[in-house]
Amino acid sequence: MAHGTPPVAEDRVPVAEVHAAHAHTPYVSPDKSPLEMTIRGLALGSILGVVFAASSVYLAIKVGLTVSASIPVAVLSIAIFRALGNSSILENTIVQTAGSAGESLAFGVAAALPALLLLGYDISLTHAFLTAALGGVLGVLMMIPLRQGLIVQEHGKLPYPEGTASADVLIVGEQGGTNARTVIIGFLVGGVYKFLYSGMKLFKEVLSTPIKGLKSAELSTEVSPELLGVGYIIGPRVAAITFAGGVLSYLILIPAISFFGSGLEQPLLVHNGMLIRDMSPDQIRNAYVLYIGAGAVATGGLISLIRSMPTIIGAFQRSVATLRASRNQGGAPQLLRTEQDLPITVVLVGSLLLVLAIWLAPPLQVNFISAILIVIFGFFFVTVSARITGEIGSSSNPISGMVVATLLVTCLVYLLLGWTSSEDRFMALTTAAIVGIAASNGGTTAQDLKTAFLVGGTPRKQQVALFVGVLTSAMFIGMVLVTLNRGATAIIPEPHPNVKVTDLTEETHTQRTFPWAVTAQTLAARGTDEAAVRKALWAQGYELNTQSGTPELRSWREVTAQDAGAVTLNLANDAQVKVSELGTLTEGPKRTYKEGHVRGADTPVPAGKYLIDEAGTIQYVVDPGIGGRISSYEGQQLTRYSAPKAQLFALIIDGILTQRLPWDLVLLGVFIALMLELCGVSSLPFAVGVYLPISSSTPLFVGGMVRYLVDRVRGGTAAESEFSPGTLLSSGYIAGGSIAGVLIAILEIASDGALTRAINLPAMLGHMGGLGGFLNAVGESEAAHPLWSNIWGLVFFAGLTAFLLRSALKGESAAVAPAPKK
Template identity: 50%
Template sequence: MSSAAPESTSAEVLDRAPVSEAPPSHAEHEPYIPASQSPRELTLRAIVLGAVLGVIFAASSVYLALKVGLTVSASIPIAVLSITIFRAFGRATILENNIVQTTGSAGESLAAGIAFTMPAFLLMGYAMEGMKVVAIALLGGLLGVLMMIPLRHGLIVEEHKNLTYPEGTACADVLIVGETGGTNAKTVLGGFGLGFVYKLLGDPAKLFQMNPDYRFSSFRGASFGGELTPEMLGVGYIIGPRTASTMMAGGVLAYLILIPLIAFFGEGLGTPIFPATTLIREMTPNEIRSRYVLYIGAGAVATGGFVSLGRAMPTILKAFKSGIRNFRVGGKASTASVPRTAQDLPFSVVIYGSLGLLGLIWLAPMLDIQLVPAILIMLFGFFFVTVSSRITGEIGSSSNPISGMTVATLLITCLLFLAMGWVGVEHRAAALTTAAIVCVAASNGGTTSQDLKTGFLVGATPRRQQIALLVGVVTSALFIGWTLLFLNKAYTTVVAENYEAPLPPAAITAEMMTAPDGQSYRVGYMADSGGAVPQGKYLVDEGGKIAFVVDPGIGGRAPHVPEKLDAPRPVPVGAVAKGTQLGPDRQEYRVIEVESGGSLEKGRYLVSGEEAVYKLRDVQKLDAPKASLFALIIDGILTRKLPWSLVLIGVMLAVMMELCGVASLPFAVGVYLPLSTSVPIFVGGLVRWLVDRQRRAGKEASAEEEFSPGTLLSSGYIAGGAIAGLVAATVAGFGMERQFDLGSRLGDITSSNLSGIIAFGLIVVALYMVGTKAQDAVGGGGGGAPGGTSPEGAAATK
């Protein structure tokens, strides 16, 4: 037990309201800090540090969710960092460290809900407004915390022996070990520093090739490459070899089977095939993927989500019945004296707070939600917060199938809208807003329950944790919205296009924007997918004729953008013609592809006469696979205008994998994502397999625990690489890429594929060495519950 003497803090003033009655079963568990002691807990420094760490991990989670459609729990890395930071500035109590991880974990859960849903507005042709993003994050996050309060003693206390909350229990173990002197924070910090520096040297400094690729000359359309980043390597290590291999299999199917098949059969076609508007023989492998394979992947992802949800249905129904019972018990108030470790925020806060949130959702002008969808949000919110909390208790928050719950919400909402005749443009936005708030609430509800389990094991005061969670929601919501908008803006491109049909007058706004040709144009948003103009954002002239397409950085489909050469250069012999394209000046140019030779580097160029004028620069886009799926569902139900044949091929692929006994969801995610993303994830999974094999040979744990050295280093890789990605986005957003590009000054060696493979190999070796070293600073049990589980397959299902 802790030897800390009871101390009074200013937070105790908050504890004078009525509290919930302590359940009889509470006495069966003796926490690490008994109820009779009251060490420092809800202090200002704990709240501030938790908010700061929460913002950092929230930003990395947003980047990760947009990149690959998954997130990993941040509770353990935040707990480890808190122990170390406080130890440097004077020792903190275990309950203060618990408040830090509680406050900080709210950021990761909000990031998942927001990044999974909000980019769908862009894909559906709406503006992604900053105030709407913040409002959805804030309202959904608060809803998730409030609705978990009356469920706490039912799910956490009464079900203590049945619901282990594996990640919450592992986090409690870390806090207890840190209290007694052990910590592995240097591993997390080392991983953060190594991942951060590696990513900056690769991009924006470009001292080595982070994206090596190879196109098979005798295998038309086939290509192989890797985005060799530390965050993807860390994700692969955490999700484990099975899921990483399954994702890789999906990528191999897409890039080495489907794309070559489409290229082979489309080689002799003289007309474009819907939904593309250019000839297949003129497309690169990535263009074929964006025009055709993405729809196949989306159909597979949707089917995998339904299968996952169907498997969880018995648990969902059981959880809901239990939740209703626990909600009633949680509503009982008592003025009797109760132990500190059983004090919740008053039930009146839940009731009045929920009613207040209902009113805000209904009346907030930026949401534009009518009363019926607002009521649906509250009903779905309570249902899925209950379900999410119980599932988290069984398999952890990283494995929580939040996207499956969101798909169910979206389907039911869209079908209800369809039955009521609400199929207009504004109703599609309302359906997405409904699902987005529920998604955030469910994600935060599961994380809240996990934090409360950690607190239950270490002897925290639930009321103070709930206050910390509310603070974490508010601070993280503001930053998450800014991060999402910033990333989109940093990678947004403007490309000249010609459409015969003008943009409808109703779609044109008063907003003005300067185009690459130096002229100002009006901005229009095409959200109706039924016309001759696809959904999206456009720049139009006075007559409404489209001049430019504003391709978003999140979910964008333009793989490259013209960049003017310093001076026109002659076209080398052997250049291959690839059709025509408009330049930034809206003049038509021939497109050529150069392998090597002459004054032009390898790549595609826009040519006038016999001179290259522009180089087509490859543009990084964030795929946002979950948001693409949600946009597909809304348009599919409310407009019924999609390339359904491609979608159904994806459905059948997922069904086939299930019949083969392979989990269809990670496979489908692999089909949807670029192969270059799956490659480093697969390498991370392979390293995890080698580490587990070595540990078994050394008669250590048969599988890595949540807080083992390899997992902690991977968490550092993820955070460091993602934050460096934000720095690179900042450089791109301010147009300073040339100033930071050191590689071009050093010659061809930095742009070779070998340079990237060697650099990546170094951090792979470092991960293996750390993963196989003896685990001497963390371990032990906390609160009488099993410590840690392998998160095999966790993140890919979320």
């Protein structure tokens, strides 16, 4: 990032700096009416909006980041319509407008709603849709009366970087430029690459190695195309600061906690009674470092908000003044096409209906006071967000700080009123989520209106397209969130004999059981033991239980004894054996478990969903894929999404309303953030790095370093770099890798894990034979060699990185129009 630019928030990636302000002359004259809002334009914009919304959801739950979709959507629209025949610049503007709406909704939904899982609730599709749709519509409605003041009257004063950059791309595309091929190649490469390791398990997703001589220290990296792309886009400075936060967590804090806590005989702050000396680095992080990171992230967000207060106050005052002035200019409506907004009656009636919908919709569980808080905070933060994005861009728009501020005020009001039940915590989170979505979408809507203003679009048609984009994306965002969570959810044996659950649902789970006539002597004769067989069975979707004395296979799938007996086990001694060859299986009784939720302040077990037997005793935990607390079981790494923002929001709600937050650890994070600010370093990206696994921040750092090399070699202005082939390819990496991750989760759910096991090549080929033995040694397998699997994975990741570097250096910028033919 160029020297002198504002500090970067972690919510959005930085975008181009715009050129100097000049007198406005629309690209398309107001007296012309080319093709603009069409059915195909709205359809294409909605489809692209859903695609980029899905990738934004994936990124938000993984690393708490989203990526601006405006430029990739504009580039793809130009290319697709060019392939279909022709289109006008205004039709492409409508596509870009509808398409960019999804990304702004995705951040608010994916940042806040997963906190429900941490509070002991499920994510409901209806709740997610209503939260996204109502928050998005609120943002658009409140921007309609603000357009005249912020976009028109403040032209030349408010640059709106993303809106201006998108207008540049659209104009260049109209003149014959753009390079959608780069985005599409990145999408295909990222998707195939993701499928190779996440689906087929050809190489490990996370490469890690302990650091000798430093207790519990570990260095690791994901070989992720989407995180590599994000690192390139956010640039070297922010990527390096984020990685530095990971270094503090994994190479300083975790080793220090392990060193000083290894002699303790009493557990600290953990429900399962584990001692620090028995914890892995990830367990120490989950038990202690997350609270430190939460304190740092909350402090960084509030500092970002406080630093913006002069801007916020001034923005609000100027917006109200310009709104009043624009409405006092006279009664006759403006007849120019480029000055036609939706009527103010739409805003007034729509706002009233919105308040009633938020208050009366049963899934939201919002009372009248919270509905009023949503309106107050929503109006204020939408106005502020629109102004801030106009002045310094979305990258420095402190959306997280706004949500944190909303949560803090809401929770304090609830505490004063005595509203501290689990239902009140649900309502507090919903309140903050709708406000955050409205603020985020308000900023994006302002950028889109600026784009239309520059190219000569019709505002009312743009506003209709925004409503369409919001509603279509809202229908799918919750579905993506639920799919990712369900696809990675694991039912883990976790008995709690003395805990009774009273909050039961109507849902039940049926378990098939198969008594197994296997003996220790039989296993020894095969060169194996019970522990190895237990791991091999779990990898195939079966649980081995020996608590009753008789070995018993258990499965949650519709299988028979014959099906279970035909399962081939890959044992650690490179042997393959069928279950039936080790002992006879018989049909056992089916067991039915009820679902129950643990919530509240004084629970003996962590909040969450559990399965309860007929005696009312907890036997299993349904550990969610998003924010799950169990990262591995029986030697198998479980797919887990950190959801750093959701964890922070859940900690704030629980900490205030239950008054049991471990403030010692939280305050350590607070003072770490303050120390960084005193050193002149933006604390928010650093705090996110502390909060994330270092495996997530490492590929960000690699992508940032690639960007550093490209900028040094290629040069050019900041604006040109945003249209560069490296940025477009990175956008493709992000979308392709994220969509592949969503599709793999769908396969997992649709087949109850059967399809994902069928494409798992190391498990399918087994340990025996040349190719099977090789893939099990270097791929995602329990038998993977620690050194060679790391080297093998690094080869693939290096190839992906090299392709990005080469394309960024050799490719042609999308901002360059071809020379006219002579």
